[in-house]
Amino acid sequence: MDAKLNIRKNAKCYYVRLSWYDADGKRKQTEISTGVPVDGDNKRKAKKKLEELKEEYRQKYEVNRLVDTQNILFADYMDIWLENHKKNIRQSTYERYREILDAHIIPYFKKTGVALIDIQPIHIDNYYTYLIKSGRSANTVKHHHANIRKALKQAFHQNMIPYNPAERVELPKLKPYEAKVFTLKEMAAILNCVKDTAIEPAIILAVYYALRRGEICGLCWSDIDFEKKTIHICRTRTRQKTEIFENNTKSNSGNRILALVPEVEEFLIKLRKKQEKYKKLFGREYKNNDFVCKWENGEPLKCDYVSHHFKLVLKKNNLPEIKFHSLRHSLATALVNSNQVSLATVQAMLGHSTLDMTRKYIHPDMQEKIKASTTVSNLMRNAAKNI
Numbered sequence: 289m290d291a292k293l294n295i296r297k298n299a300k301c302y303y304v305r306l307s308w309y310d311a312d313g314k315r316k317q318t319e320i321s322t323g324v325p326v327d328g329d330n331k332r333k334a335k336k337k338l339e340e341l342k343e344e345y346r347q348k349y350e351v352n353r354l355v356d357t358q359n360i361l362f363a364d365y366m367d368i369w370l371e372n373h374k375k376n377i378r379q380s381t382y383e384r385y386r387e388i389l390d391a392h393i394i395p396y397f398k399k400t401g402v403a404l405i406d407i408q409p410i411h412i413d414n415y416y417t418y419l420i421k422s423g424r425s426a427n428t429v430k431h432h433h434a435n436i437r438k439a440l441k442q443a444f445h446q447n448m449i450p451y452n453p454a455e456r457v458e459l460p461k462l463k464p465y466e467a468k469v470f471t472l473k474e475m476a477a478i479l480n481c482v483k484d485t486a487i488e489p490a491i492i493l494a495v496y497y498a499l500r501r502g503e504i505c506g507l508c509w510s511d512i513d514f515e516k517k518t519i520h521i522c523r524t525r526t527r528q529k530t531e532i533f534e535n536n537t538k539s540n541s542g543n544r545i546l547a548l549v550p551e552v553e554e555f556l557i558k559l560r561k562k563q564e565k566y567k568k569l570f571g572r573e574y575k576n577n578d579f580v581c582k583w584e585n586g587e588p589l590k591c592d593y594v595s596h597h598f599k600l601v602l603k604k605n606n607l608p609e610i611k612f613h614s615l616r617h618s619l620a621t622a623l624v625n626s627n628q629v630s631l632a633t634v635q636a637m638l639g640h641s642t643l644d645m646t647r648k649y650i651h652p653d654m655q656e657k658i659k660a661s662t663t664v665s666n667l668m669r670n671a672a673k674n675i
Contacts, residue, residue, distance in 0.1 A: 302334035
């Protein structure tokens with residue numbers, strides 16, 4: 289059972305949009321008024337009503353639903369699998385999976401009419417070939433495969449199919465990914481370019497701490513301890529379509545405490561005082577929340593805005609036009625190339641679960657490559673003398 293809060297145009301109350309699957313595996317939808325007024329601070333009440341309606345409809349339509357395992361289409365099973373799997377994943381992850389299924393996997397396999405019990409490696413292989421011919425990348429195929437493999441693994445464990453055909457399909461080879469990085473001089477220039485802009489706090493946190501975009505937008509003042517001089521990274525804030533999702537960090541390693549350096553501490557103290565002035569200035573119109581990165585009226589900064597405006601700043605100032613996420617790669621590279629910080633420390637700072645993941649972030653700069661080549665030259669020269 290999927291449920292979302294909705295505000296109709298000119299409506300006075302919150303509405304709940306419910307969607308579920310009937311006994312035939314067909315998706316059903318309805319929209320119901322919560323009776324909770326849109327005006328005022330009523331969103332929490334509306335969410336509570338949403339949960340009540342969701343449970344009421346789940347009991348009514350889903351509890352006794354039976355699936356015909358012999359005749360169910362593979363496309364319909366994918367639908368049902370995702371709804372059953374929803375409780376195990378983040379809402380933002382569910383939204384991504386839902387988009388992949390609705391836009392690609394389900395329409396394709398609906399046309400083939402293949403039943404779950406009849407699905408073979410050739411059917412899946414044909415689908416991946418179709419994606420590649422349609423201009424999709426090998427990385428996109430990998431994401432689609434992850435959904436199909438998980439769904440069929442579940443079907444196999446439930447004795448609905450004799451084996452998992454997705455595990456017998458060869459995926460197209462991924463091209464090695466090498467992220468571009470900024471030099472330290474370029475990162476310093478970026479900090480100058482964003483001074484007194486809405487994204488300045490976000491860029492400072494990215495440059496000094498290599499935080500992910502969602503971690504930056506999810507950072508709250510309560511996560512910063514000015515007495516102990518620490519910053520606690522414990523949540524993310526992401527957007528899927530029109531909805532904002534707040535979650536804990538993806539893994540235990542992602543939940544980390546970092547040192548509050550003097551430059552950042554000074555900036556944050558000034559920022560907080562500035563936000564307090566704006567709060568008084570806007571009065572009742574101010575959006576009360578604890579987020580660090582926000583507009584003058586208190587509205588939290590959206591992740592998409594940070595990335596988009598960052599791109600504009602680079603273009604305007606003739607700086608290398610590479611992704612916001614590359615700031616993360618850039619700091620990791622700078623730290624390792626400095627020979628002053630261990631790889632394990634960089635791993636902990638970035639919140640990676642393994643050293644291998646951190647190694648992928650490291651990009652030796654040209655000076656390091658010259659140094660390496662010179663070292664080889666010297667070693668060979670010395671070896672030749674001893675012949």
